[in-house]
Amino acid sequence: MNTTATALRFDGSRFRDVLGRFCTGVTIISAVHEGAPAGFACQSFTSLSLDPPLVSFAVSGTSASGARIERAGVFCATVLGADQADVCRRFGRSGGDKFAGVAWSPAEVTGSPRLAGGIAWVDCRIEKVFPAGDHRIVVGRVMDLSAPEGTEDAGPLLYYRGGFLGPQSGPRAVTGPVAAA
Ligand SMILES: Cc1cc2nc3c(=O)[nH]c(=O)nc-3n(C[C@H](O)[C@H](O)[C@H](O)COP(=O)(O)O)c2cc1C
Numbered sequence: 001m002n003t004t005a006t007a008l009r010f011d012g013s014r015f016r017d018v019l020g021r022f023c024t025g026v027t028i029i030s031a032v033h034e035g036a037p038a039g040f041a042c043q044s045f046t047s048l049s050l051d052p053p054l055v056s057f058a059v060s061g062t063s064a065s066g067a068r069i070e071r072a073g074v075f076c077a078t079v080l081g082a083d084q085a086d087v088c089r090r091f092g093r094s095g096g097d098k099f100a101g102v103a104w105s106p107a108e109v110t111g112s113p114r115l116a117g118g119i120a121w122v123d124c125r126i127e128k129v130f131p132a133g134d135h136r137i138v139v140g141r142v143m144d145l146s147a148p149e150g151t152e153d154a155g156p157l158l159y160y161r162g163g164f165l166g167p168q169s170g171p172r173a174v175t176g177p178v179a180a181a
Contacts, residue, residue: 016162017161020160020161020162021160021161023158023159023160023165024043024044024158024159024160025043025045025079025080025156025157025158025159026041026042026043026079026080026088026156026157026158026159027041027042027043027045027057027077027078027079027080028040028041028042028077028078028080028087028088028091028115028118029042029045029057029059029065029066029069029075029076029077030069030075030076030078030104030112030113030115031068031069031072031074031075031076031110031112031113032072032106032111032112032113033068033069033071033072034068037099037104037113038064038065038068038069038072039065039069039091039098039099039113039115040059040063040065040066040069040091040092040098041088041089041091041092042057042059042077043159044056044057044058044059044135045057045077048139052141053141053142054127054139054140054141054142055077055122055124055139055140055142056137056138056139056140057077057137057138057140058132058135058136058137058138059135059136059138060134060135061134061135061136062134064094065098066136066138069138070126070129070136070138072112073125073126074110074111074112074123074124074125074126075110075112075124075126075138075140076107076110076112076113076114076121076122076123076124077121077122077124077140078113078114078115078118078120078121079118079119079120079121079122079156080115080117080118080119080156080157081117081118081119081151081154081155081156081157082154082155082156082157082158083117083157084117084118084157085157085164087102087115087117088157088159088164090102099113102115102116103115103116103117104116107121107123107144108123108144109123109143109144110123110124110125110143112124118148119147119148119151119154119156120145120146120147121145121146121147122140122142122145123142123143123144123145124140124141124142124143125140125141125143126138126139126140126141127139127140127141
């Protein structure tokens with residue numbers, strides 16, 4: 001790990017362990033580049049701005065799929081449901097044909113893959129890319145979004161400390177609002 005002027009008080013393993021305690025959902029960021037789909041599992045996806053509608057994600061500078069998505073200039077984020085850990089594993093590592101046997105349909109505005117079984121889809125045009133350490137922060141302008149009908153109670157896939165949380169962590173486990181209105 002780069003140590004700049006001051007010696008670091010932690011190593012990469014400690015960094016991963018502590019930051020891994022921040023639980024997130026998981027998306028598949030995907031696009032069609034030169035006629036073929038590209039995609040990768042992404043936990044750094046987040047909502048960024050309402051007006052204008054922006055989202056962002058961070059992608060490793062070594063990600064081949066990320067480079068193809070940037071070249072496509074568009075992407076769709078599929079938010080994975082609780083039963084899609086297998087999809088996450090497949091899209092979370094390099095190599096193989098990640099899309100073999102995976103059902104998807106083109107998003108209406110950008111044509112980027114919307115993976116079947118997702119609990120939400122966010123269709124975007126890439127607005128800006130910022131270098132950030134060994135990653136790049138990609139900002140997307142939301143062109144369209146949707147969620148399948150009747151899945152309001154479907155739990156999300158939750159990633160925590162390098163593994164997936166069980167179904168007890170679904171929305172029914174929430175006991176009340178985070179803050180009083
Ligand atoms: C749960 C999970 C979350 C991930 N989140 C990110 C992420 O936010 N950014 C990233 O660059 N890679 C992330 N990865 C790793 C990429 O998915 C992986 O490096 C990529 O699929 C490599 O394939 P590629 O060589 O086709 O790019 C994540 C992996 C998993 C399993």
